[in-house]
Amino acid sequence: MRNVYVQGVGMVKCGRYTEKIETKAAEACMNALQDAGMKWRDVQAAYAAHVMQGPSAGQKVFSQIGITGLNVTNVENACASGSTALHHAYYDIAYGKYDVVLVVGFEKMKRGVIDANKGEERSYEDKLGLQVMPSEYAQKAQRHMYEYGTTPEQMAKVSVKNHKNGTYNPYAHYQKNFTLEEVLQSRPIADPLTLLQACPTSDGAAAVILVSENVMKKNRNQDPIKFVGTAVQTETILEDIDLTTRTANIAYQMAGLGPKDISLAEVHDAFTIGELLHYEALGFCAPGESGSLIDEGVTEITGSLPVSPSGGLQSRGHPLGMTGVAQVCEIAWQLRGEAGQRQVQNNPKVGLAHTQGAGGICAVNIFSL
Amino acid sequence: MRNVYVQGVGMVKCGRYTEKIETKAAEACMNALQDAGMKWRDVQAAYAAHVMQGPSAGQKVFSQIGITGLNVTNVENACASGSTALHHAYYDIAYGKYDVVLVVGFEKMKRGVIDANKGEERSYEDKLGLQVMPSEYAQKAQRHMYEYGTTPEQMAKVSVKNHKNGTYNPYAHYQKNFTLEEVLQSRPIADPLTLLQACPTSDGAAAVILVSENVMKKNRNQDPIKFVGTAVQTETILEDIDLTTRTANIAYQMAGLGPKDISLAEVHDAFTIGELLHYEALGFCAPGESGSLIDEGVTEITGSLPVSPSGGLQSRGHPLGMTGVAQVCEIAWQLRGEAGQRQVQNNPKVGLAHTQGAGGICAVNIFSL
Numbered sequence: 001m002r003n004v005y006v007q008g009v010g011m012v013k014c015g016r017y018t019e020k021i022e023t024k025a026a027e028a029c030m031n032a033l034q035d036a037g038m039k040w041r042d043v044q045a046a047y048a049a050h051v052m053q054g055p056s057a058g059q060k061v062f063s064q065i066g067i068t069g070l071n072v073t074n075v076e077n078a079c080a081s082g083s084t085a086l087h088h089a090y091y092d093i094a095y096g097k098y099d100v101v102l103v104v105g106f107e108k109m110k111r112g113v114i115d116a117n118k119g120e121e122r123s124y125e126d127k128l129g130l131q132v133m134p135s136e137y138a139q140k141a142q143r144h145m146y147e148y149g150t151t152p153e154q155m156a157k158v159s160v161k162n163h164k165n166g167t168y169n170p171y172a173h174y175q176k177n178f179t180l181e182e183v184l185q186s187r188p189i190a191d192p193l194t195l196l197q198a199c200p201t202s203d204g205a206a207a208v209i210l211v212s213e214n215v216m217k218k219n220r221n222q223d224p225i226k227f228v229g230t231a232v233q234t235e236t237i238l239e240d241i242d243l244t245t246r247t248a249n250i251a252y253q254m255a256g257l258g259p260k261d262i263s264l265a266e267v268h269d270a271f272t273i274g275e276l277l278h279y280e281a282l283g284f285c286a287p288g289e290s291g292s293l294i295d296e297g298v299t300e301i302t303g304s305l306p307v308s309p310s311g312g313l314q315s316r317g318h319p320l321g322m323t324g325v326a327q328v329c330e331i332a333w334q335l336r337g338e339a340g341q342r343q344v345q346n347n348p349k350v351g352l353a354h355t356q357g358a359g360g361i362c363a364v365n366i367f368s369l
Numbered sequence: 370m371r372n373v374y375v376q377g378v379g380m381v382k383c384g385r386y387t388e389k390i391e392t393k394a395a396e397a398c399m400n401a402l403q404d405a406g407m408k409w410r411d412v413q414a415a416y417a418a419h420v421m422q423g424p425s426a427g428q429k430v431f432s433q434i435g436i437t438g439l440n441v442t443n444v445e446n447a448c449a450s451g452s453t454a455l456h457h458a459y460y461d462i463a464y465g466k467y468d469v470v471l472v473v474g475f476e477k478m479k480r481g482v483i484d485a486n487k488g489e490e491r492s493y494e495d496k497l498g499l500q501v502m503p504s505e506y507a508q509k510a511q512r513h514m515y516e517y518g519t520t521p522e523q524m525a526k527v528s529v530k531n532h533k534n535g536t537y538n539p540y541a542h543y544q545k546n547f548t549l550e551e552v553l554q555s556r557p558i559a560d561p562l563t564l565l566q567a568c569p570t571s572d573g574a575a576a577v578i579l580v581s582e583n584v585m586k587k588n589r590n591q592d593p594i595k596f597v598g599t600a601v602q603t604e605t606i607l608e609d610i611d612l613t614t615r616t617a618n619i620a621y622q623m624a625g626l627g628p629k630d631i632s633l634a635e636v637h638d639a640f641t642i643g644e645l646l647h648y649e650a651l652g653f654c655a656p657g658e659s660g661s662l663i664d665e666g667v668t669e670i671t672g673s674l675p676v677s678p679s680g681g682l683q684s685r686g687h688p689l690g691m692t693g694v695a696q697v698c699e700i701a702w703q704l705r706g707e708a709g710q711r712q713v714q715n716n717p718k719v720g721l722a723h724t725q726g727a728g729g730i731c732a733v734n735i736f737s738l
Contacts, residue, residue, distance in 0.1 A: 051424050055447040055689075056728025059603055063729070069605030069615070072730070073453055076443040078424040084442055088457065095464035234428055236438030246438070320424075359425025360432070361441070 008036025050321035078357030082324025105325030138190030148288035166311025202317025229255030235360030259283030263348030377405025419690035447726030451693030474694030507559035517657035535680025571686025598624030604729030628652030632717030
């Protein structure tokens with residue numbers, strides 16, 4: 001297997017677009033090409049990650065910028081779509097199929113209420129409202145509070161931290177600080193989760209260009225970031241191990257690294273409790289200790305293991321197909337020392353990106369200097 | 370690169386389903402597993418090809434039959450979705466990532482009129498109705514008539530042939546013969562194309578299990594079919610070569626085969642003129658000679674180069690995500706000599722599957738004994 005590198009990354013600011021999403025996604029691709037010092041004609045294959053942009057949306061994006069006449073695949077894996085596309089692009093290069101692969105993740109979210117199960121027969125749990133995301137995360141939160149004494153304040157601190165990080169990120173949808181009290185006193189969504197503990201509804205696009213060692217070029221006098229571990233997994237009811245833990249273990253083993261080696265992480269904080277649960281599942285702390293980890297400031301930008309310095313899903317936003325790709329943009333900027341005011345302070349060497357998607361999907365991608 | 374084989378194929382009858390598509394797709398997977406002599410636990414990774422079944426539809430299918438806890442990816446490439454998923458599964462095995470990969474293609478088509486560009490700003494061509502499939506194919510038909518003297522009768526013969534083939538296929542949506550007059554006199558859609566020259570709107574599901582040589586087992590005393598060539602390409606405005614020709618050339622070269630070596634083909638006959646154009650683009654005859662090819666009966670089941678013995682999109686149906694996978698089921702059955710009343714008569718050794726998708730996508734997969 002050949003080494004794979006992140007040659008270029010690019011993004012556009014998340015928000016609520018009036019433009020066509022294809023236009024914004026093409027802009028993200030151009031930004032990534034510029035960052036990579038490459039032209040559209042250097043790209044040998046491309047993936048488009050999105051969940052609800054309709055047939056051939058990737059082809060519509062690429063045809064705008066000259067990326068035609070090659071192998072293009074649209075990948076959908078719910079909130080892990082972008083991460084899954086990166087996983088496949090990694091192997092395309094590692095195995096020598098291509099030298100340069102572009103991955104773009106984008107989404108223009110639907111306006112209004114989305115009923116993912118529209119027209120389908122509903123399960124008993126679904127009719128009770130137990131199978132929508134906020135209530136699923138709220139149930140996990142209640143269980144964590146019961147088992148480990150985790151507090152609503154500890155969860156709310158995730159929102160405070162990530163919103164603060166977002167104020168330093170020009171690509172974030174929201175750039176506004178909230179106090180702990182504001183987060184806790186915002187509108188209840190599913191107890192104990194409040195409105196400011198749920199990711200907003202955002203549109204966005206991000207792109208990453210992966211290359212093999214033989215075409216790799218230095219970025220501003222630095223070697224490109226190395227893509228060292230990747231795993232995509234679905235959940236199973238046959239074993240006890242957490243989906244994130246099982247997925248991360250595959251990626252850790254592939255990278256020859258463990259949780260102790262991670263300098264920073266972008267994790268799936270669709271709801272605040274999610275980030276705490278993932279601290280534990282990714283091995284950043286022991287089970288039940290995620291509340292202490294956030295209390296101690298370990299995962300702040302200034303801490304020893306910054307988590308979601310980009311602002312995460314909470315503040316950057318969560319355009320479904322974009323998220324896994326946007327995380328890698330942030331990791332590249334952080335490892336290169338280009339993250340400006342939100343630059344982590346621990347001289348980072350290794351970054352981990354984690355997404356979790358509806359349907360029981362998890363993806364973990366690991367990058368190192 | 371390792372050799373890749375088709376160990377098992379399975380399908381369910383196309384039609385208009387009242388059941389959930391996930392249920393039917395799971396049934397197709399079980400049929401393929403049974404055909405392969407394998408259990409769900411033998412599957413190491415899986416792809417789900419569909420265009421409009423919503424987020425994580427593949428995971429919903431696989432979780433019903435125990436295929437959990439592994440790498441699952443939903444692939445969308447319009448009408449070439451199934452073929453594209455097979456392409457990626459091929460490389461997963463060829464490069465040694467997995468030994469057993471399941472690909473399922475399925476679609477429950479939307480009822481009523483579908484407006485793929487709903488809510489989007491329309492181009493001038495779109496407003497004129499020039500960018501919907503029937504008119505695009507009709508324009509190609511008019512051009513072919515003008516350039517080569519191809520006749521409406523020659524196009525209609527594709528429908529007659531494929532509907533006749535479909536009467537022998539228990540999985541086909543329609544099993545009814547039509548005379549040349551009936552086809553020509555059916556309701557005009559876009560001149561010269563009539564209703565019986567357009568594929569019907571069908572739901573369906575098909576599955577294929579690909580394996581590496583080291584886990585390959587004989588199917589009923591035969592070696593499994595070998596997957597020898599695969600290409601997925603997007604169109605470009607920068608060169609003159611036809612998209613299908615360019616894609617096929619990559620697959621031919623990879624297989625070390627040419628058009629003369631093909632024993633049978635399943636081609637994208639969404640509209641009858643499509644099949645004629647693809648005869649030429651795939652190299653089955655010279656440009657302009659496709660009308661003669663159908664006149665001479667060469668592409669009949671009894672001919673020297675049978676095309677779409679399954680009944681093709683015209684009669685089996687065209688459930689978008691299913692089509693590319695269903696084509697490979699047919700090729701496997703034909704090469705194994707298991708196609709019953711529709712068994713081709715030319716002692717087939719090599720089969721070619723071709724799909725063409727909206728957004729300028731083409732995929733060609735080649736299989737041999």
